[in-house]
Amino acid sequence: MEKIIVKGGNKLQGEVDISIAKNSVLPIIVATILNPRKITIKKVPLLEDVLVLVNLLRELECSVEFSDITGDLIIDTSNLKEIEPSNDLIKRMRASFLIVGPMLARFGRCKISMPGGCNIGSRPVDLHLKGFKKLGVDIESGHGYINTKTEGLKGGRVYLDFPSVGATENLMMAAVCAEGVTIIENAAEEPEIWDLARFLNSMGAKVEGAGYGRITITGVKELKETESFTPIYDRIEAGTFIVAAAITKSKITINGVNEEHLMPCIEKLTEVGVKFKIDGEKMLVDGTEDRFPVDIKTLPYPGFPTDMQPQMMALLSLTNGVSIITETVFENRFMHVGELVRMGANIKIDGRIAIVEGVKQLTGCEVKATDLRAGAAMILAGLVANGETIISEIHHIDRGYTRIEDKFNSLGANVHRIKI
Numbered sequence: 256m257e258k259i260i261v262k263g264g265n266k267l268q269g270e271v272d273i274s275i276a277k278n279s280v281l282p283i284i285v286a287t288i289l290n291p292r293k294i295t296i297k298k299v300p301l302l303e304d305v306l307v308l309v310n311l312l313r314e315l316e317c318s319v320e321f322s323d324i325t326g327d328l329i330i331d332t333s334n335l336k337e338i339e340p341s342n343d344l345i346k347r348m349r350a351s352f353l354i355v356g357p358m359l360a361r362f363g364r365c366k367i368s369m370p371g372g373c374n375i376g377s378r379p380v381d382l383h384l385k386g387f388k389k390l391g392v393d394i395e396s397g398h399g400y401i402n403t404k405t406e407g408l409k410g411g412r413v414y415l416d417f418p419s420v421g422a423t424e425n426l427m428m429a430a431v432c433a434e435g436v437t438i439i440e441n442a443a444e445e446p447e448i449w450d451l452a453r454f455l456n457s458m459g460a461k462v463e464g465a466g467y468g469r470i471t472i473t474g475v476k477e478l479k480e481t482e483s484f485t486p487i488y489d490r491i492e493a494g495t496f497i498v499a500a501a502i503t504k505s506k507i508t509i510n511g512v513n514e515e516h517l518m519p520c521i522e523k524l525t526e527v528g529v530k531f532k533i534d535g536e537k538m539l540v541d542g543t544e545d546r547f548p549v550d551i552k553t554l555p556y557p558g559f560p561t562d563m564q565p566q567m568m569a570l571l572s573l574t575n576g577v578s579i580i581t582e583t584v585f586e587n588r589f590m591h592v593g594e595l596v597r598m599g600a601n602i603k604i605d606g607r608i609a610i611v612e613g614v615k616q617l618t619g620c621e622v623k624a625t626d627l628r629a630g631a632a633m634i635l636a637g638l639v640a641n642g643e644t645i646i647s648e649i650h651h652i653d654r655g656y657t658r659i660e661d662k663f664n665s666l667g668a669n670v671h672r673i674k675i
C-alpha cells in the first residue's frame with residue numbers, strides 16, 4: 256500500500272507542465288475500436304484509468320504499444336475479438352462503459368457488467384441506454400449485466416434528459432457508422448466532447464455541432480486511416496495547480512492551458528482574488544493577493560466543473576468569510592468534507608449544499624483520498640497545513656494525475672510517496 260505525505264508550509268514557485276486530458280484520452284482510446292487500423296494517440300499520460308482501458312483492449316486481443324519517451328500510444332484494433340470484457344476491469348472504472356457504443360458499431364452486440372468508478376453517487380447509465388434504443392438497439396439487463404444487440408444501428412433523434420458527458424460520447428461513437436442521421440439534443444458541451452468529435456472526424460466521421468447542445472452525426476460506411484492525434488490539455492489538472500498557487504499564496508507559471516476551457520475556473524478564482532496573465536498556452540497565476548469568499552454551484556460545462564469542487568472547497572476552507580458550495584451534478588460528492596473537517600476546516604453540509612466558514616489554519620493529520628479529486632484536495636490542503644498530512648487510498652489520485660508529487664515538488668512543495 257502507498258501513502259502520500261505532504262509537509263505543509265512551503266511557498267510555490269517556477270513552472271509546471273500540464274498533461275493531456277484524462278477525460279479526452281479515455282473516450283478516444285475506446286473510439287479506436289471503430290476503426291480496425293493502427294492509430295497513434297500522442298502524449299498520453301500513463302494514468303491508472305488509461306491502463307485499465309489498455310488492459311481491456313489487450314484482453315479483447317487488440318495490440319497496444321506505449322512509448323515511454325514520446326508518450327505515444329499505438330493501438331491496433333484489427334484483431335479485436337467479440338469477447339465479454341472481464342468484470343474486474345469494467346468495475347474499476349465507469350468510463351469502461353464507453354466501449355458499448357463502439358462495440359455495437361463493430362459487432363452489433365455487447366454484453367457488459369454494470370460499470371464502477373469513483374464512489375460519488377449512484378451514477379446510472381439509463382441515458383446511455385435510452386439513447387441506444389433510439390438507434391435501434393435491444394437491451395436486456397439483470398444479474399448485474401447489460402446485454403445490448405442490434406440488427407444494424409440506425410440514425411435517430413435522441414433527447415438527453417440531462418447533458419451527460421458519457422452518454423453523449425457513447426451515442427456519438429455508436430452513431431458514427433450508423434445508417435442515416437443521428438441528432439443528439441441537450442448533448443453535453445464539455446471540451447472533451449468537442450475533442451472526441453475532432454478525433455472521429457479525423458478518421459472520416461461526420462460529426463457536427465460537438466461542443467454545443469445539438470450534435471448531428473451523419474453515418475458513414477467506414478472510417479479511414481488517420482494521422483496521429485494529440486488530445487487537448489487537462490483543464491482539471493490545470494485548475495488544480497491554479498488552486499495550489501492560490502492556497503499557498505504563490506506565483507507560478509502553468510504551461511499547457513486553454514483559456515476558453517478554463518473560463519469557468521478563471522472567473523470564479525478571479526472573484527476569490529487570484530490574478531491571471533495568459534499568453535497563448537502559458538498562464539501566470541498570482542495567488543499572493545487577499546482572498547474573498549465566493550458561492551459556487553457546480554453545473555455541466557460551461558458551468559463550474561464538479562471535478563474542481565473539492566479543490567475549491569480546500570481553498571475556501573482557508574478563506575476568511577462564508578462560502579456556499581452547491582453540488583448539482585453528483586448526488587454524493589461531499590465525502591472530502593469529513594476529511595477537511597479532520598484537518599480543522601469548518602464546513603457544514605445540508606443535502607447538496609456545503610457551508611464553508613473560512614478558518615485561519617489547517618492542521619496536518621491522517622486523511623483519506625475518498626475519490627480522485629477529493630485526493631487532490633487533500634494534497635492542496637496539506638500544502639498549507641501545520642505539520643504533516645498523511646493521505647491514504649491514493650490509488651484514487653493515480654487514476655487521474657501523473658507524477659503528482661514530482662509536479663508539486665518541482666514547484667518547491669514537499670510531497671512524498673511512501674510504501675507501507
Ligand code: UD1
Nearest residue numbers: 278350378379380381382383418419420421422562584585
Ligand atoms: C464525466 C467525467 C467526470 C465528470 C463528469 C461530470 C469522464 C471519463 N468522466 O463522467 O470526470 O465528473 O463527466 O462532468 O469523462 N447520469 C444519469 N444517467 C446516465 C448518465 C449520467 O443519471 O445515464 C447522471 C450521473 O449519475 C451524474 C450526472 O448524470 O449525476 C453526470 O454524469 P455524466 O455527465 O454522465 O458523467 P460521466 O460521463 O460519468
